[in-house]
Amino acid sequence: MYAQMVETGLKKVRTEEDMSAEEQAFQARIDAGIKIEAKDWMPEAYRKTLIRQISQHAHSEIVGQLPEGNWVTRAPTLKRKSVLLAKIQDEAGHGLYLYSAAETLGVSRDELLAALHSGKAKYSSIFNYPTLTWADMGAIGWLVDGSAIINQIPLCRCSYGPYARAMIRVCKEESFHARQGYDIMMSLAQGTPEQKAMAQDALNRWWWPSLMMFGPSDAESVNSAQSTAWRIKLFSNDELRQRMVDQTVPQAEYLGLTIPDPDLKWNEERGSYDFGEIDWSEFQNVLKGNGPCNRERLRTRVKAYEDGEWFRDGLNAHAEKKAARKAAA
Ligand code: FAQ
16 A cells, blocks of 8 residues: 555554553543543654644645636636635635644644645545536535545544544535535536536546545555544544445436446445445555646645745734834834
8 A cells, every 4th residue: 555655653553552551541531532632642653643634634625726726717607606716715724724733733834835745745636636627516516525524524523622623614614515516516417418418427537536535445544443543533434435425326316417337236235335346556546646637736736835925925024023013012
């Protein structure tokens, strides 16, 4: 598995024998459902694991603006355009809450952004795919925000207080995003044959990458066991992926669209859908930086950061002047 770009210092899941008295007390708090707060003692590997996950999550939110930004100038009506703009702005806000949550763990935003810009830190694989038609705005809201919600609702109850609290507002906003996406799909699916075909094409292209968002299969997920013990993860990658399939298939049926999976079928015994094999080589290729848009996304992100330097300098100069005036008074 292509993993561990960020060294958390963990080689295997900590058992009671490995743990110091301090660690045992920490684990007991987690097991009792007590939240860990920024100033509490925590094992170094717990801190690093959270920095890894929260910063990847933050990076995903801000890189996730780029595929949608592509369509702001081409939205079909003024209403759709203002809704899309508001959604993209929400994603920036989510990035800010998440960077702030990561900063409570003793890392600076500059360090986190440097890791993103150098290509060292990951962001979600899903944002390395192109947005070719307006229907992609529908598919992203419906499938990508839909998957993000399924993954993030349990994070509202994770063990680290600042992360859990940030997730509450993020999830509320994501649910608007998912509805706006489904609304676009509904309009297209009920529109002309060309519009319906466009909606189907978007579903065809976004379905499998959306399933990959949940991460590798449980058997390949290197971080899951320890993150589950620490209640950073409450459900496994495969459990959440299954939830997404079960929730989305009836929605596709309602739209009159077909999920692009010939192996998809209802399993009466399990009470959920069986689905086809995910192409994990595609997933790993995207993680290695070789997806359709990896280079373009990073280039755009770095350029935006560099172009904003004058503004950051202006803000700093203003803050310094204000502080100096206050000190003089
Ligand atoms: N893409 O051992 P696991 C959104 C990496 S937000 C890239 O299972 P873990 C909002 C993983 O980091 C979307 N890399 O890892 C929006 C690890 O590598 P590492 C983002 C992935 O952490 C909507 C390695 O594979 N959401 O969409 C991916 O226990 C629309 C092994 O994997 C979050 O970040 C992937 N898909 O579980 C914005 C949620 N999957 O770090 C704009 C929080 C796995 O050891 C528009 N994160 N990897 O080098 C999580 O829940 C977890 O981190 C998982 C992965 C479930 C993503």
